Amino acid sequence: MTPGQTVDDLFLLANANQAQSKNGPYWNITFQDATGSIDGKIWSPKSLEYPTLEPGQMARVKGFVESYRDKNQLKVDHMDLLETSHPDVDLADFLPTSSTPPEELMEAIEDLVTEHMKHKPWKIFCKRVLGNEEVRTKLLTAPGAKTVHHAYVGGLLEHSLQVARACMALCTVYPHLDRQTLLAGAIFHDLGKxxxxxxxxxxxxxxxxxxxxxxxxxxxxxxxxxKKSRHLDEDLKLHFKHLITSHHGEHEFGSPVRPKTPEAFVLHFADNMDAKLNIIDQAYADMDKTGAQWSPYMRFLERNVFRPTTTPDSSQKKNAKPENQCLLPLKA
Known part of the structure; x- marks a missing residue:
């Protein structure tokens, strides 16, 4: 969407809250479909036509795009609420999804277990968790966060896979690390999401x-x-639990404890790195639409981000546009 563009389309209300201005009450709304989201406003007196609005509602929205503080927003002229069962509504059109199908992400995680888990009790434990029907069903659809990073279907699997891959790469650089306990911690560090x-x-x-x-x-x-993994040493279980409980790093970031082993530090930094790179990837995707080199101020990173010129790769076709892609290939 670009400033001045008129809009007449279906959207999901991802967020909706009412606020007050000197001219009367107004609605702050985040409109969403599978391609992304945009913040919007319904100003008074039009806002009085909608006494209640809830996240998860569907709406046909008419209005236009305007720029406010270097960020696009949608000014709503008219909005009709629709039931999700309406024939015009296909729910798949409104849920952003990982660019890699979740089933492939799951397969890639299972491949990591097969490749790196040489200690049979660890391999059995990981396969038992990943093969559990409830866990597997949840993981295949779970987002990685509410709004900040990997906030889309398959986002949790994508994030877990990338963190696990990063940890395995660091085990090659630092061979004294316990590769298998670290892999188990990386795969399941965010399972609760x-x-x-x-x-x-x-x-x-x-x-x-x-x-x-x-x-x-x-x-x-x-x-x-x-508890069912009776052949898994209790000391290994203890270390695994520490990896899970310390992966946020610091108390002020919601971590019950701080990392106290090399593997715990590696997991924390890999987790933090992947989250931030995903945020930057999303910013670059928005910047691609306008050709901008600088992003707007990003609250979660507390800075603007810049797209630098990349070093030419002689293996690429001449004048080919370089692609930004933090995701590693699924297959080596």
């Missing part, structure tokens, strides 16, 4: 997610599998 977030159209925090958070939920989901 599959229950912390509802996913689906609204993708909001569940009651369980608000009350406990994904770290505690993840530990509760993993504990029955750990």
């Amino acid at each position: 599959a229950w912390e977030l509802s996913g689906g159209l609204a993708n909001d925090y569940t009651d369980e997610g608000r009350l406990f958070g994904h770290i505690q939920i993840g530990m509760e989901k993993l504990e029955p599998f750990l």
Whole structure:
């Protein structure tokens, strides 16, 4: 969307909250479809026609795009709410999805287990968790976050796979690391997010997610599998639990404990790195639409980001436009 563009289309209301200005109440809304999202406004007196609006509702929206503080927003002239069962509504059109199908992401994670898990109890544990019907169903649709990074169907699997790959690469650089315990921690560090977030159209925090958070939920989901793993040494289980509970790094970032082993530090930094690179990837995708070199100010990174000129690759076709792609190939 570009400033001045008129809009007449279907959207999902990803967020909706009412605020007050000197001219009366107005609505702040985030409109979403599978291609992305845009913030919007319904100003008074038009806002009075909508006494209540809820995330997850569908709407046909008429209005135009304007620029506010270097960011596009949608000014709504008229909006009709629709039921999700309406014949014009195909839910797949409104849920952003990983560029790699979730089934392929799951297969890639299972390939990592096959390749790196040489200790049979670790391999059995990982395959038992990934093969559990409830866990597998949740993982195949779970987003990686509500809004910040990997906030789309398959986002949790994509993030877990990238963190696991980064950890395995660092094990090659630092061979003293416990590769197998680290891999188990990387694969399951965010498992609780599959229950912390509802996913689906609204993708909001569940009651369980608000009350406990994904770290505690993840530990509760993993504990029955750990108890069944009688041949897995208790010291390995203890270290694995530490990786899960310390991966946020610092108390102010929601970590119950701080990393206290080399593997815990590696997991924390790999997790943080992948989240930030995904945020930058999304910013670059928006910048591609306008040709900008600088992004707007990004609150979660506390800075603008810049797209630098990349070094030419002689193996690429001359004058070919370089692509930004943080995702590693699925197959080596």
